[in-house]
Amino acid sequence: MKPFSRRAFLTGVGGVTLGLPFLESLRSPAWAANDGGPPRYAFFMRNGNGVQQADNGEPERFWPHETGTLTTALMSGRDSDRAVSELAGYADQLTLVNGTRFPFSSTTCGHTQGGNQCLTAARINDETSHLTLALGESVDNLIARSFPNNGGEPLTLYTGPRSGYLEEVLSYRGSEDLRSAEDDPWNAYQRMVGADGTLDQLLGDRRRSVNDLVREQMQALLRRDLSARDRQRLDLHFQAIRDFEELSCRLSEDEEQAMASMLGLGTLNDNRLTVAQMHLDLVALAFSCDFVRAATLQMGDGNDGTEYTVNGTRLPRFHHISHRIYSDGADGDPIPNADLLHHEIDRLHAQTFRHLLDRLSEFGVLEQSIAVWTNDLGAGVSHTYRNIPWVLAGSGGGALQTGQYVDLGGERPHAHLLSTIASAVGVTKDDGSPIDDFGDPSTAPGRIDEILA
């Protein structure tokens, strides 16, 4: 089958182009009326299986050698044996935060409980496997819904493979309300740009007429005596109906072609990094066009079993490498040099994150964004919830003191970091003050003053 070309997409299954006149996008810059300043954006990329850092007797290969100021020269020289050195070119935009912890210890699977806490800082229910769910919304959801003129929804992306065991863990609408993530960048892109990046007036009128009918029908259903679950289901659908949403900017034709050619192949093991980069292209585009205020990319499922190829060699499953043995559990033959392989995978992930920073810079929105790279776990073997890697890039329009590596000592709840990021991109409490109480109510409010400008 031929790749799904843009032209084919625009013209419908029967191959007939409808002759619609060209009109400018109806989308207006929403932020101007919303919060009065230049828009700010937050992005979170999450890996699983921890990173290879000083833990369980292994040497440090992730963080810089010393806390304090970061420069390109220091990171590419002194820290060249560390995974974060891959980001040396962005040293002055980085904020590396060590010494936080997830507040709720693992009662079942460390991976899934870590992934579910990662952006929610919420308690986790006591179910197992894919039924393990967070009891609160995630920070990307909070940020997105704080800016309803941008659709109020985050962009939620995933790069496979999927295992059918643990899948999405990252983005929550609310307690136990997990959001689906998109595997295929081309699908996500089509949703962003709409039919042709433009909205014809007649098409707009027609959509409104249809939407009105659907709304009427749904309201009639909602007037019935419904269980809470049925009502929630219909409410979500009802709220999803929009009268217009189009994006006036696009990727290049070459990028569109490359993305279209990956359609349906996003979950294949060997496409992991390519698809991740395409997703990151979309994130940069979406921010540069003010399409969303928050986005996430989940790389792999809870026990990410991707088999990476490093220097031409296909490695064992990442989850096994993170355990240092050929097993998802505690028994198995040792994988030689597994800690070094884990470090190489950390570098691959850092390079992937760097791709986003390149694109955000190219689009001119890195400075007003906060792009975050983090993990379900601190390290693989111990499954620790301490020293979670938090790599931040961009200052959120000057809100963060960038160009530094801080170590908070190990006991700071990561909820404070999430509050810091949310407040940096403009989320406030009801009284207008910066948010400092994100996450489970049992966590004392606070932000991380050490990284605020």
Next chain:
Amino acid sequence: MLVTLLALVACKNGEPKPIVCTACDEVGPSARFTRLTHAQWENAVRDLLELDAAPGLSSAFIGDTLSEGGFDNDADSLQVSPELWSDYQRAAEQLAADIVTDRDRYAALVPEDGLGGVDAGDPLRVEAEAPEATPTVGQAFGDGWMVWSNGDVHADFDVQGGPHALVGRVYATQAGPDLAAAEIRLDGTVLQAFDVSAVTEGSAQEISVVADLSAGTHTVAVAFTNDYNGADGDRNLIVDWIEVRPLAVGDAPTDAERDAWIERFGLRAHRRPLTDVELQQYAALFEAGEGLELTGEPFKDGVYTVLLGFLQSPHFLYRTELSEAADEEGRIALDDYELASKLSFALWNTMPDDALLEAAANGEIAADLAGTAAAMLEDPRSQAVVDHFHHQLLNLDAYENIFKDTAVFPEWSPALNELMAEEARTYGREAVLGGDSVFAFYTTPRTWVNRDLAPLYGLTSTSDTLEPVELDPTQRAGILTTSGFLSLNAQARELDSIHRGVFVNLRLLCSDLPPPPGVVPPLPPPEPGLTNRERVERHTGDGTCGTGCHSTLINPVGFAFENYDALGKWRDTDADRPVNAAGKFQFRDGLRWWSDPVGFSAAVGDSWDAHACLVRNWMRFTHGREPTVEDEHLIQRLAFQSTAEDTPIRELVLELVSTDAFRFRNPEGATE
């Protein structure tokens, strides 16, 4: 065993009743709005719009999160998020445009629109390679004319005045990123542009547009507009012929004809008769659409807009249960239309066909639910549904990422993965539709192989397609000894006893496995010369920290497969010693022992656990929800029947879709 079971199935009033007490079944809470799965959406669109095949557009839809029971049709995991709403909207616009711009499909779907074009009089045809046709560029090619750069083939036609269809039969050699683009032009004016996807003469497509022609001579051209010649090939348009067909001139459809169409189409879109309010809503939408010019024909524009409405209506996108009247026992009986849809989506994965809707209109569904269901399971449409069940039960999606080290397994290539999935689907389909019992499902020494799969079983085959084979009954028995299950739950080189054991426990025995430990203990030193079993036992068996689950639940089951290597091939030795696959397992109805994999399969097939678990999974799948405590009696009753009478699986499925839990709704609504 009987005593235990009777205790399990005490009736609502607390008195023990015989296990055959169907009246003791209760009705579990369920959703009133079950969104169609993406597969159901595809099939329902195909049937509603009378397409030849499912449109395939849902591949661009956002996926759903994993459901509790692992099946895709659990109402609780099916939501319409903003992403999916947008996907539905775009798909509806594509589908509706496709209908109104395809004259034949439109005429079939909307016969009320006389203007839409019944042919009247003989068509005038000019072969593109004939002297009557004038090409601007290209050469004769097959039975047509190849336009090899931007240009056209045109011909003059003498016509009577009135509406005509201008038609071109075309295909293309495709290259570059886009499909070949064509236009139909009338007297030098472009009427419409088309993408040409057909690539062979045999499958050439007709592109057509309707135009009102004045009497006299007109030039009709089929043009090629996006020439391409690149490293990947040369894009050309081939025109077979051009035709001008006079159309009947009818009166514009009346409001009554419009309403008749809405009513008829609405019955199939909502899968029940429209209410008066709904009819008025769609008629109003139709009128709004008539004013929004799209095709140049107001009635067609109205149809287009109403199609958008139907395709985005909650009554199409969800299987709804609107009945609200409770019977004397406080249960709400689903009406005939609701039952027809519930059955149809459960057994055919699509909307009810006309016969089912008519049976519903005549009140025949509730009156004979079992008979209706049995007839539906006989229909070939049930095959894909049975396949879909096993695809999900056996996690066949994961097969695409099976990977083996070809230094150890030179016979493996990625192409083998899909064959193993097809083998498993075939095994399941033949077992259910062929009348096998649960016991036979787990014990029959049979599978389906082709030339590539046969060597995994020590056989040879020359067949390209999968064919049934009898297997060595001392080495193979049932679904658990098929290649895919054994390969998936294995590493690139070594087998993986733990995951084989976990899968069987969780998915096929419905065991209550506690979660794996969150923290991995320190690595023990490697000890060469141990068998796989010895290595695993050393770290997870009696006296280790893995004692709890591993030594009693996971390991015994996993070790039963020690005779199969990481690609599922039989082996007699491990580390130069005879394989030890013997074990024991505490099933819910008693301890069973075995000495080899075939013995293990027999133990599973004989166990209460396997029967109850398969019934539970079929209930999840046919009811589209997670069984609740109210459903336990039904599950236990059917599991008892299955173990005691060796009931065919298909009979269990039929019972599940004709029982009270299927035909009634619990008034308390969905689980909170």
